[in-house]
Amino acid sequence: MSAGAHRDGFVSPLATWFAGPAAVTRFRRARLGRAPVVLPPRNPDWRQLAPDFAGAVAMAASGLPFQIADDRRYDRSADPRRLRRALASGGTVFLPQVHQALPRLMRLMVALRVALLGPRLDECSFLFLVEGRGRTGMGLHHDGAVDAFWLQLEGRRTVTTGPPVPGTRQDIDEGRIGRGWKTRDLEPGSLFYMRPYTPHRVLCHGRSLALSLTWKLRNRPLAGSRAAAALTSWDVAAGRAEPIPRASGDRLWTQVPVVAGPVDRKRGDFPLWLPGGVLRLPSSAWPVASRLATMPNLSRNALPRAAQPLLDLGILGPRDLPLRIVPMKPRALDGWRFA
Numbered sequence: 551m552s553a554g555a556h557r558d559g560f561v562s563p564l565a566t567w568f569a570g571p572a573a574v575t576r577f578r579r580a581r582l583g584r585a586p587v588v589l590p591p592r593n594p595d596w597r598q599l600a601p602d603f604a605g606a607v608a609m610a611a612s613g614l615p616f617q618i619a620d621d622r623r624y625d626r627s628a629d630p631r632r633l634r635r636a637l638a639s640g641g642t643v644f645l646p647q648v649h650q651a652l653p654r655l656m657r658l659m660v661a662l663r664v665a666l667l668g669p670r671l672d673e674c675s676f677l678f679l680v681e682g683r684g685r686t687g688m689g690l691h692h693d694g695a696v697d698a699f700w701l702q703l704e705g706r707r708t709v710t711t712g713p714p715v716p717g718t719r720q721d722i723d724e725g726r727i728g729r730g731w732k733t734r735d736l737e738p739g740s741l742f743y744m745r746p747y748t749p750h751r752v753l754c755h756g757r758s759l760a761l762s763l764t765w766k767l768r769n770r771p772l773a774g775s776r777a778a779a780a781l782t783s784w785d786v787a788a789g790r791a792e793p794i795p796r797a798s799g800d801r802l803w804t805q806v807p808v809v810a811g812p813v814d815r816k817r818g819d820f821p822l823w824l825p826g827g828v829l830r831l832p833s834s835a836w837p838v839a840s841r842l843a844t845m846p847n848l849s850r851n852a853l854p855r856a857a858q859p860l861l862d863l864g865i866l867g868p869r870d871l872p873l874r875i876v877p878m879k880p881r882a883l884d885g886w887r888f889a
Contacts, residue, residue, distance in 0.1 A: 663765070782824055824865065
């Protein structure tokens, strides 16, 4: 049983960093919206979220949108001929909205959304590639009114953070670094959280591959069916799975995000929200369906016969999500419109 697995066989995508629901609750109450914090990995599952550095370079060169940042200058052309030259010179290459091509990353974003953040605005992802030369690509800056989670995939980065600076320009004079600032090393597998308006500077002294995930707070939180519909958003492009995972004989994976509503005692069923709509299932399936909101995988033995509709509908399946999707229409990806 992997670290963070429940005794009944359910394993959340968050189990790599949180020991269980109680740990998630403690983080939400004590850390979210407060000071930056680094969570070390508890198991190696984070290695399966995205391709390695060479694979990420190949993704960018294949026609996906990417940008180059070098000394606060930005190249948004996504010209593959400039890619390797930018990396060789120590520039920062990043793929915006990369979750549209990485279903397992989208699954992690769903888990963070459901367990910690709630239905937010402007859900964004970035995959950063750097052949570090000990200098910054973006300089000291803040990301605005967003909560951010970073995941270090390969190599190491050093991040320096200071007190929040709401109401200031996003690019900041490095002369402001001083008392109250802290420098942290981000090791492979570490999950780093920053509250809104946190100024930060990143240095890479070698090769680094990392993810940044951000969410903007809603002025008016959603509730009821609107919240359930937002929590089940699944923003993955249509395309070809690469590679197709092998089928398992003893585990099942949640294939799409779902949110189970309350059981209607008179009707003997309950609403189940999933991307693009809502179904009604018999109440006998509710004990399992109500635990699938963070898209866990589970032991096949943990699935009672009464939950068979979840298999019949394809909500649970014997294959993990693919590592990546080769989009049918790469020019339609949101990253091209990202400024």
